[in-house]
Amino acid sequence: MKTASGLLLALAPAALAATGPAQAGEGSVEYLYSNYHEDDLPASRSASGKAAGRYQVDSHMFRAQQPLGASDDLSLDLTHERMSGASPWYVMPDAQGRPVQVMSGASISDIRNAIDAGWRHDWGRRGTAKLGLGYSQEEDYRSWQFSLEGELKAWDGTQSVTAGMSWFDDRLEPTDGGSPLYPGRVIEAGKQGGSLYAGVIQVLTPRDQFRLTLSTLWQQGFLSDPYKLAYITGSASTVADSRPDRRVSGALSAQYRHSLATPGLALQADYRYFQDDWGVQAHTATLALNRSGSLWDWSASLRWYSQSQADFYAPFYASLRGDGLASSDYRLSPYGALGANLDIGRRLGAWRLGAGLGVYRASEDYALGSVALPNPGLVSWRNGYLQMSRQY
Amino acid sequence: MNMMTAGRTLTLALLLAGSAACTVAPVKPWQRAHLASPAMAWEMRPQVASYRQHVEVSKEAASGGNGLGGNACGCN
Numbered sequence: 001m002k003t004a005s006g007l008l009l010a011l012a013p014a015a016l017a018a019t020g021p022a023q024a025g026e027g028s029v030e031y032l033y034s035n036y037h038e039d040d041l042p043a044s045r046s047a048s049g050k051a052a053g054r055y056q057v058d059s060h061m062f063r064a065q066q067p068l069g070a071s072d073d074l075s076l077d078l079t080h081e082r083m084s085g086a087s088p089w090y091v092m093p094d095a096q097g098r099p100v101q102v103m104s105g106a107s108i109s110d111i112r113n114a115i116d117a118g119w120r121h122d123w124g125r126r127g128t129a130k131l132g133l134g135y136s137q138e139e140d141y142r143s144w145q146f147s148l149e150g151e152l153k154a155w156d157g158t159q160s161v162t163a164g165m166s167w168f169d170d171r172l173e174p175t176d177g178g179s180p181l182y183p184g185r186v187i188e189a190g191k192q193g194g195s196l197y198a199g200v201i202q203v204l205t206p207r208d209q210f211r212l213t214l215s216t217l218w219q220q221g222f223l224s225d226p227y228k229l230a231y232i233t234g235s236a237s238t239v240a241d242s243r244p245d246r247r248v249s250g251a252l253s254a255q256y257r258h259s260l261a262t263p264g265l266a267l268q269a270d271y272r273y274f275q276d277d278w279g280v281q282a283h284t285a286t287l288a289l290n291r292s293g294s295l296w297d298w299s300a301s302l303r304w305y306s307q308s309q310a311d312f313y314a315p316f317y318a319s320l321r322g323d324g325l326a327s328s329d330y331r332l333s334p335y336g337a338l339g340a341n342l343d344i345g346r347r348l349g350a351w352r353l354g355a356g357l358g359v360y361r362a363s364e365d366y367a368l369g370s371v372a373l374p375n376p377g378l379v380s381w382r383n384g385y386l387q388m389s390r391q392y
Numbered sequence: 393m394n395m396m397t398a399g400r401t402l403t404l405a406l407l408l409a410g411s412a413a414c415t416v417a418p419v420k421p422w423q424r425a426h427l428a429s430p431a432m433a434w435e436m437r438p439q440v441a442s443y444r445q446h447v448e449v450s451k452e453a454a455s456g457g458n459g460l461g462g463n464a465c466g467c468n
Contacts, residue, residue: 030439032439032440032443034443036447059443061439061443063439156418157421157424158416158418158419195456197456202416203416203419203424203427204416204419205417205419206419206423206424206425206426206427207426207427209427209432211434213457215456215457216456217455217456249454249455249456250456251454251455251456251457252457253456253457255434257432257433257434259426259427259429259431259432263426263429264429264430264431265431266429266431266432272454272457274453274454274455274456274457276453278453280453280454282452282453282454284454284457290430290431290432290436291431292429292430292431292436297430297431297436299436299437305448305452305454307452307453307454310453331451331452331453332453337452341444343437343440345437354437354440356440358444360451362451379451381447381451383447385440385443387437387439387440
């Protein structure tokens with residue numbers, strides 16, 4: 001990453017209860033190409049008074065699953081991503097005192113490569129266990145992670161308990177850190193952390209099932225964004241983005257699936273509540289219709305998201321806070337977002353071809369409660385993908 | 393939220409879920425045809441879901457919920 005911000009985590013590829021394309025004893029290979037494209041920053045929210053291009057990512061993802069005997073399988077995920085464009089740098093007031101965004105310039109050009117390997121053991125009706133190891137590398141960032149997950153099923157198969165833990169160790173060496181051009185930018189830093197989750201899955205009726213999961217994530221180390229600044233109006237100057245060096249969060253997730261009268265047609269309703277010790281509370285709700293037929297499958301989903309701001313966040317500051325914390329990152333600002341996704345797939349013998357489109361729009365208008373001073377850097381994006389998979 | 397609070401909330405939520413589960417009438421194996429449909433999966437397309445979660449987590453303050461954190465990126 002040549003310039004760029006430095007948050008955060010991505011979720012590991014899912015819990016054991018997720019149904020993959022390959023059933024027990026079957027192998028599979030999958031390839032997915034995706035393009036992610038952020039909408040331009042509007043001229044009305046730009047400090048330059050002109051619309052500005054933002055970020056885009058081309059991703060190639062390869063996944064293979066290979067059975068080892070009747071009760072074990074190995075999985076391998078490879079990811080190659082090329083990122084380019086510009087990202088929000090800092091926010092300052094315009095002549096009327098409204099916050100406007102200063103962009104980094106189209107200077108990001110980076111590649112991310114990641115590898116994740118997993119081993120899963122299946123105890124049949126009793127449950128499963130999975131061990132995972134992952135590594136991700138960018139020009140200025142590298143991350144190791146380790147995970148262990150398990151599912152224990154009740155004797156009648158209608159109830160199960162899931163649990164998992166992970167640990168990660170990240171290292172970053174920001175581009176131009178400590179250079180004469182960016183003397184306030186950190187040269188080298190690290191962060192570590194881990195997560196835990198536990199949950200229950202319950203079959204309610206022959207057509208309904210429910211899942212409840214509680215998870216917690218803790219991080220410590222350098223949690224600031226080395227590529228962002230915060231603006232101090234009193235001195236008309238900027239300071240480096242500075243956040244607490246510790247963060248603990250928790251999330252409660254509820255998922256419900258209902259099979260409709262038409263065979264292979266199901267309703268999906270998901271909700272997640274999130275809270276952390278930086279003062280952020282967030283709600284996420286997803287509603288989807290899923291169809292699975294012998295030849296065609298499709299899904300249509302709507303997603304709503306709303307978060308409150310971090311305690312130390314402000315679009316800009318009159319003077320430096322007493323604790324020295326400062327961040328104008330839109331991801332820590334109060335806002336809401338609406339997203340929609342459409343997926344479709346077609347089976348051709350052992351092959352399956354898939355495609356999908358997604359749109360996402362963040363706005364203060366979608367937030368739970370009113371937002372007095374919206375961050376001008378709120379992002380909207382589009383993405384599309386093509387997927388090809390084969391079972392053997 | 394500290395670890396103690398998170399632990400207490402986890403215990404309470406799981407106890408409530410467990411209590412609710414005890415009141416559900418068992419569903420027999422021969423009644424599970426609809427439940428076995430791929431459309432009823434928690435993630436119908438795991439690779440696509442993993443990709444979308446990666447994007448959302450890098451653009452929002454919230455994370456977690458159904459699985460594990462990790463596999464960090466220096467995402468913009």
